[in-house]
Amino acid sequence: MSNPFEDADARYQVLVNGEAQYSLWPVALACPDGWTVVLDDDSRAACLAYIEEHWTDMRPASLVRADHG
Template structure:
């Protein structure tokens, strides 16, 4: 059996958690609790492109907020 997270021919979604972190997720696997769909089912390449374009700051949202708060 091949790894469903690495199959270039499978369909994927992009999931986003409360911290703004993105995950490439096989469309055939249920969305886990705590994650929402950021991009509906598409090709692996399209989903990776979405992640690259939209997740430009890898820091968790809570860290970004804490750093902003500490500057004031």
């Protein structure tokens, strides 16, 4: 069985959690608890581009809030 997270021909979605962390996720798998779909059913390349554009601060949101007092 091949890794569903590395299949260039599969369809993916982009998830985000409460800490504003992003994840590439195969559409064939259920969205895990605590995550929300922010981009649905697109190519792997398009999803990775979306993540690169939108996830500009790798720190968890709680750390960002703490830094800004």
